[in-house]
Amino acid sequence: MTASEILANFCLEQQLTSIPNDVKAMAKSVIVDTVGVATYGSQFPWSQAIAKYATAVGSGGSSRVFGMANTRLNASAAALANGSFTHAFEQDSLRKPGAGVHPGATIVAPAWSVAEELGATGSELMHAVIIACEVMFRIGAASLHTSEKKGFHAPGLTGPYGSAIAAGILMKLNPSQLSAALGIAGSMSAGLLAFTKANKGADVKRLHLGRAAEAGIVAARLAKEGLEGPENILEGHFGFLESYCSNSNPELLTKDLGSAWETQKICLKAFPCHVTSHTTIESLRILMQEHSFTAAEVSKIDVEVSDKVLSHHVIRQPSDVKQAQYSLPFCVAWALYRDPYQPENMNESILTDAFITKMSQAxxxxxxxxxxxxxxxxxxxxxxxxxxxxxxxxxxxEFTGSPTKPLTGAGLKNRFFQLTGQGSLVTKELWWDSLNELEQVSRLGSLPDLIYLKKV
Structure with missing residues (x-):
């Protein structure tokens, strides 16, 4: 059997009742986090541009668009919007160790859209999210995160696989159809890192994940209608690993299925910037508190970092906020002068802040x-x-939100309420309670709109 066939069989062998409770708890956390970051991400111009397109092509459905009132689209269009919103402000979840996978944007967002379209329960959503994480995370791990060395944006490549599995589980595809969905999804992988070396255009980074979310649903639907996809899409000649990765380990595609739970490796972000800046920013804020110094007292900052930071994440004077979020020196300088725990502090004013710019360049x-x-x-x-x-x-x-320092309880609730804006407190409490008791939610579509309202 090929890897996709083994993975498809695994998906349908797993029942929610047999999945460990700590795995289910992590799935709830990433669902909570995704609803929050997608709601927050709905406010930005690049998000609104995608929402206008999604509304134009996808009206008439029953799947909500997070952060917006009275907006229901077909599942594919809603996933395009919600996946893009989730990644809109660099706050969405990923895996640790890094593997080029973003479960919130490319699993939770499309799974929610399909679940609402099908009238699914909270338990069915959670089951689909967990199974999709087990598959997508292994695909990312097998890539050894080397696709970005060749100029590809990894979650745009891995995302369609995760979305296809989540959608396929909710659509109740059989093993042959699930394997076909993976084969189809592989021809929908896309995303280039050109924006990191350009003066503009980082909007597309957000779109990569929205398109991945949408693509997986399309792949699952086509498979359900009988369309075939190559069964060797992952490890075969001209398949995903060979075509996109400079190095890979195909054995990781199916290693420890059902015994080692990849879902436990989900990582929630703490700051609105690329994850490679997180440990440095948290270290900075810890040292500022422990040693009681201010930004004005800092003479020099030196950081030892990975080769990936040096090759991809050094933009000392970004042209917009999206480039700033991708730059380690700029984000660290920003965190020295602004409170990084408040996402609204990542705004256009930082681009002309002389203190931040000087520290970033030095x-x-x-x-x-x-x-x-x-x-x-x-x-x-x-x-x-x-x-x-x-x-x-x-x-x-490590940083708060990574697997060994999980964001749970009051910390997760505070983040959720922060990200969901200044809307109705009653509605936010209802969402919080419902997401934490997903097994009791009989129909996800019955929850009220969660509308993002800015501070006034």
């Missing part, structure tokens, strides 16, 4: 040279020299 970035550290693409060693001459430092490979 910051020294070097490859890892400090020995005895188990460094990854997200690790960082932050060294801060104060005006007094004192040097303080902190190494980290």
């Amino acid at each position: 910051m020294t970035l070097t490859p890892f040279i400090t020995p005895n550290k188990n460094n990854t693409a997200w690790s960082s060693l932050l060294k801060i020299t104060l005006q007094s001459g004192k040097v303080i430092e902190r190494w980290s490979d």
Whole structure:
């Protein structure tokens, strides 16, 4: 059997009742987080442009668009909008260790859209999300996250597979159809990193994930209608791993299915910026609190970082907020002068802030040279020299929201209420309670609109 056939069989063998409770708890957390970040992401001009298109081509359905009132589209169009909204402001979930997968935007968003269209329950949604994570995360892991070395945007490539599985589970496809859906989804992978080396156009980064969410639903529907896809799409000649990745490990596609739960590796973001900046930003804020210094007292910042940061994430003077969010030196400088825990602080004013710009340009970035550290693409060693001459430092490979430091309970609730804006508190409480008791939700479409309203 091929990898896609093995994965398809696995998907239909798993029952929600047999999945460990901590896996289900993580699935709930990522669903909560996705609803929050999608609602927040609905406000931006690039999101509204996508929403206008989705509304024009997808009206007449029963799937909501998060953050917007009285908007119901067909599932594919809603997934395009919601997937894009989820990634709109660099706040959506991923996997640790990194594997080029974004479960919120490319699994939860399309799964929710299909679930509403089919009148599915909260339990059915949660089941689809977990099974899709198990498949998509393994595909990402097998890629060894090397597709981006060739200029591809990884979640645009892996996302259609996750969306196809989530949609296929909810549509009750059989194993042959699920395998076909994966084969079809593979020809819908897309996304280039040209925006990282351009002066404009980072809007498309958000679109990559919306299109992936939409593509998986299309793939599942086509498979249900009898369309075939190559059964060797993942590990075969000219398949995903060979065509998109500079290096890969096909064994990881099906390793430990049903015994090691990839869903437990979900990581929720803490800041509205690319994940490669997170450990440095959290280290900075921890050191500022522990040593009681302010931005004005900082003379110099040096950071040891991964090769990926050096090749992809150094934009010292970005032309817009979207480029700023992708740049480690700029985000760290921003976090020195602004509170990074408030996403509204990532705004156009930072682009002309002389203090932030000066620190971004002066910051020294070097490859890892400090020995005895188990460094990854997200690790960082932050060294801060104060005006007094004192040097303080902190190494980290974790941040609040990563698997070993999960964001749960009050922290997750505070983030959800922050991201969902200034709308009705009663509605927000209803959503919070419903998402945390998903097994009790008999019909997702019965929940009221969760509309994003800005602070006044």
